[in-house]
Amino acid sequence: MKKILKYVLIALGVILVLYAVARIIKTNSKPAVTFKTTSATEESITNKVIATGKVIPEDEVLIKPQISGIIDEIFVEEGDKLKSGDLIAKIKVVPNEQSLVSARGRVSNAEIALSNAKIEYERNKKLFDKGVVASQDFLTVELQYNQAKQELENAKNDYQIIRVGSAGGSATANTNIRATVNGTVLEIPVKEGDQVIEANNFNDGTSIATIADMSKMIFQGKVDEAEVDKLKMGMPISINLGAVQDKEFDAKLKFIAPKGVEDQGAVQFTIEADLTLPEDVFIRAGYSANASIILEKKENVLAIKEAILQFDKDTEKPYVEVMTGENEFERRDVELGVSDGINVEILSGITKDDKIKVWNKTEPMDDEKEENN
Template identity: 70%
Template structure:
């Protein structure tokens, strides 16, 4: 009986070891990754860069007053079309007391001088008519009299300008603010009752309105220093606006800044491009925009997908793996050219006949594969 139990125990132990071994072998074994392959193909490649910026009018004119005062009336609204010479606003003059007092004093002095000159003129005129004095002496007295009259007139005009902003005989009063160009009113930063300052040599003055021709727009953006040397004047651009989807406008590069500005550690260069507008769209000043610039392009070149390209960790040279047998691959260095971010040009190293390993494939999970089959 004891011998039977010993034999049974040995059989159970052997069976247990067998099952354990089988489990360990199955759990440690992994199914091999099956790599797929792709071939090189011929296509066209364009190397592009994108400049971010905005569209603005080619010329903006700021209208400023010729005299200081208070806005009495505004005759236009923002967005309104206007022609050169149209009345924009009227300024009410608030005279400076010191200037006003000085001007009144000059008028009084001019009157005193004129009265004295008139007395001298009348006395010498009577003597000249009697032949007592020569015409030369009389002409000198007459000149002084006429100058005195002119000085009084000038002083009175100056007083009138200080008080109301213009003289009675002026064809265009300084208080009337008129458009100097035709276009659209972009902005009126003042309102009735605001005080404004005249434009002079020491002060640019208060802006009454900003006018621009919205039919002539430019793209203004910035590009990185790594790409600015590839740009050339008159290069074509494709401008897309954030406010108008699925629409691109043709443009032409017309300005590249000679000096860059550092922004967040990178040097950016300003560029400008003339935008050719479509009359069916109304483009507002200040729309955000992106300009796509083709730096270089090639047609009918050998290329592969950039996703299957690899780089050596030590030499940083590009390479791919070429199939030499069933799931057997060989490393092969290549030379690359243009890239559009999806496809990359192959200059040498492989041919269209080579099967290229798609290296970034992962092993499928058995459970997921079974669920897919179900």
């Protein structure tokens, strides 16, 4: 009985040793990691530049007063459509006391000069009628008299302009602020009672209103310096507006800034594009917008995901690893074409039938399974 038990124990020991050896051989022969594979596919790839910006009128006109004063009355509101010459506001003049006194004194001097000239004229007229004064002498006196009358008229007009802002209250008085172009009132930055100043050599003057033609809109945005060299004048652009959903508007690139501006460490260049608007769509000035500028587009080309590309550390040339056997791969250098940031065109190096390694670990080693368990 003891011998049988001994043989049983020996047999169990041999079986355990054989199982352990088989287990070790199986573990060592099994690959540590299994990789997924993928293949190249036919894709349509568009390489485009995205520019952020806004939609604004092509021309905005600032209406400024011709004379300083206080806003007496405003006749329009923001959003009103105006024609050139329409009255926008009226200014009440607050005259400078020194200028007013000086103008009043000039009127008094002109009245005195005219009174003397009139006396001299009437005296010489009587003498001329009697034939005592020569014609040339009389014409000189008559000219001085007429000049004195004109000087008084000029002095009165100057005094009137300084006092109330216009001479005789004509329709074109400086106190009447009128539209200079056809368009829509975008902004009225002043209110009744505000003091305004005229434009001069030392000051731009106070803006009474901003007027623009809303039928002529442009996209204004910025692109990075890495992309600006790829842009060409006249390129077609697709515009998407944040305020107008599910619609794209066509535009054409018309301006690329010759000088960039640094913004948060990156150099940005301003671009502008003429926007084509349907008649049934109204766009407000200042809408935020994104512009898609197509640089290159290819249809039905052989492509792979950019994520599975690898790059040589020394030459920085792209390559992929292609399956040659069960979990065996070889390096293949590839030549790339156009890219959209997700897919990239393959010009040479692989075919549609090649199985390309995807750098994702899909099956953990047995040791890792045991640790996780």
